[in-house]
Amino acid sequence: MEGSAAAWLRVAAVGCAAVACAVAAEMAARRGMAWCRWYRAVEVVRDLEQRCATPTEQLQRVVNSLAVEMFAGLVTEGGSRVRMLLTCVDALPDGSEEGVYYAIDLGGTSFRVLKVELGAGSTIINQKVEHQSIPENLTKGASNDLFNFIALALKNFIAREGGEDEGRPLGFTFSFPVRHSSISSGSLIQWTKEFSVEETVGKDVAQCLNEALVRNGLNMKVNVLVNNTVGTLALGHYYDKDTIAAVIIGAGTNACYIERNDVIVKSLDLLTNTGQTVVNVEWGSYRPPQIALTPYDICFKETRSYYDQGFEKMISGVYLGEIARLVFQKMAQVSDVFGAAAVDSLSTPFILRAPYLAAIREDDSPDLREVGRILEEHLKMQDVPLKTRKLVAIVCDIITQRAARLAAAAIVAILQKIGCDGTLCGTRKVRTMRGVRERTVIAIEGGLFQGYAVFREYLDEALTQILGEEIAATVSLRVMEEGSGVGAALLAAAYS
DSSP states (O other): OHHHHHHHHHHHHHHHHHHHHHHHHHHHHHHHHHHHHHHHHHHHHHHHHHHTOOOHHHHHHHHHHHHHHHHHHTTSTTSSSSOOEEOOOOOOOOSOOOEEEEEEEEOSSEEEEEEEEEETTTEEEEEEEEEEEOOGGGGSSOHHHHHHHHHHHHHHHHHHTTSTTTTSOEEEEEOSOEEEEETTEEEEOOOOTTOOOGGGTTSBHHHHHHHHHHHTTOOOOEEEEEOHHHHHHHHHHHHOTTEEEEEEESSSEEEEEEEEGGGOOSOGGGOOTTSEEEEEOOGGGOOOTTSOOOTTOOSOTTOOOSOSOHHHHHHSHHHHHHHHHHHHHHHHHHOOTTOTTHHHHTOSTTOSOHHHHHHHHTOOSTTOHHHHHHHHHHHOOOSOOHHHHHHHHHHHHHHHHHHHHHHHHHHHHHHHHTTOSSSSTTOOSSOOSTTOOSOEEEEEEOHHHHHOHHHHHHHHHHHHHHHOHHHHTTEEEEEOTTHHHHHHHHHHHHTO
């Protein structure tokens, strides 16, 4: 019996050892599979980082390329990837304007109605601003419905203000590409951002608003039609005569600047004898050939149109969160770092907005608590591990850095075009102070720039890298609060 017992024990021991080995092998296999899945997610992020790299030398090539496109756009219509639209604004507010003026600022799915009271000596005595959201159905519906909605909002605003100012000149900021025929009229070239009111394309948008004002019983008329960059430039110049350009970096992105008439070859009938004209660059339509698209850039790669807003989709707030979502979706497809249900929760376009991306990137808590909250509340991902949250923050940083550095290159291209970058049309490798203005001010507006500190830091860093410290010190970016709307009221005053 003792021999049988010993034999049984030996068999049992061998069996246990085999089971233990099998369990260990299974656990090792699972750890290996888990590591492989994690590695695949990390590889997605590494690939994104490589594709989005923008070394200074590459940014300089973007600067030169965009400056060349700007030159070409002033020669012929359609001869460039940037439209270089003449705005018919040949004089900016100088501080002598006085009185009460109204403005409407339409640039996205919300708009603003403004009342501005001006005093002599570049003094804004009082201003009132009301924000109105536009129902989604109006951004894709009938033209009359959209403009009626805007006109009624203005009428109600005037009524709340007492109604005694009806009949005053009206500035209209319309932040979509327009081909001007005068300072107060221009036809819509195409909608951008989230609008697609197709019957408005080709129509005079100032006339559309004027007709809506009449339908709603208002005795007012648009006397100045501008886009948001021109309004921002007007406010910047009102406070500081060294302001020579304006940049918007918000839901969309664009710029304008003061150009000499003698270098403008096209549309000579729109030029006056003042010697200068404000040019709307429309750089959102630019596609820098030096920057390869990633698989996550939504630039309509199959289109043959130059005007696919490719640059805007790499920079502006409407699209940065969407790029991040597409990266996260790819990570979820190749791994399980977000959990089993992540692919479905990441399938909704534009569910991740730029403010969330900014909050993720700027979360400096040890456990990335805000990142976890955003993933849970907005992307429906529960209990995402800390190491995955760190990957999410890295993705947002990569996308932010590329956007900010490209925006910096575009700003330098304007400086190069007007001779304020220390080079002779970009031909000199070393920038020096010779021939450069002692001070160049660029007015800037937009929620992405104003509300995202890391974005500003990356942009400033890139400006210094491209220009060099000596030249960069002469360039000042000045934020203009409500610039696009208040600027339209100032221009309404200047042209009244």
